[in-house]
Amino acid sequence: MAEVCRGENEPTRDRYFGSWWNAFEVPVSSVCAGPLVRADLDDKTYDRLLNLVTTCPHAEVAYAKARLPLARDSTGTITGVSPEEGLAYRSEQFGGHVTIAGRTSEAPALASARIAREMIRAALLRGGWTFLHASGVVHDGQVLLTFGSKGAGKTTTALLLAGRGAQLHANERVFVKVVGGEPRVLPWPPAAALGLGLLDALGLFDVVRARLQAGEQLHPTQHRDVTDALLAGRREPLWEPGGKRERKVQVFPDQFDTWFGMRPASIPPPCRP
DSSP states (O other): OEEEEOOOHHHHHHTTTTTTTTOOOOOOOGGGTTOOOEEOOOOHHHHHHHHHTTSOOEEEEEEEEEEEEEEEOTTTEEEEEEEETTEEEETTTTHHHEEEEEEESSHHOOOOOOOOHHHHHHHHHHTTOOOEEEEEEEEEEEEEEESTTSSSSSHEEEHHHHHHTEEEEEESEEEEEEEEEEEEEEOOOOOEEOOOOOOHHTOOHHHHHHHHHHOOOOOOOSSSSHHHHHHHHHHHHHOOOTTSEEEEEOOOTTHHHHHHHBBOOOOOOOOOO
């Protein structure tokens, strides 16, 4: 699988590559089947697909917290447009790839990473891995998983253990598979959404605030209200309109190590051709 996203911020993308992945970049030209996800900064394509969807019968779903009208043609090709994000998606059933067009450079970069991640998850499931909704840490070569419903404390447990010497393995997603009679657990980059209250309880609020004041940045999906609260020193939880979902601090995988001193679990490096 290859991913192309012209106009993408290179350092932001590279932060998802590390010892927790046995993945590395290759030239797109070296992939025989071509890219499975292609994303471009392309106003003309976005406008064309927006017109296509809005002028024909279409359904409407929510995707990544945004409204996404969808249209399907006779060949099975699905086109979706997110006007709020300035994004258009086109999935061709027979071509086996997804094309993304955006009006700003950041939006297609995030969208391509999101879809590529889901393609990796699908490939793992097809390969016999089982998905578990759990957090995990590694200690003395053993994996400790924490299960529970939303808000039960999975992330809190993992971060407390990581703060005491364990390696972060996963925050929400864990993949397991029995190989040779032994269970194997696959590391997943522990990017996480942390509430302001949890950040404060873990003693990390001032760390994050100082980093932001020094000009560093958290994940671009973070709501501006959260950034403003951090800079202002406000530690109480922030809620979306309606009060059903908390707006949280969005942390890159590498920031657990560089900001908090919590090392991610690693796997052996890949065998390069």
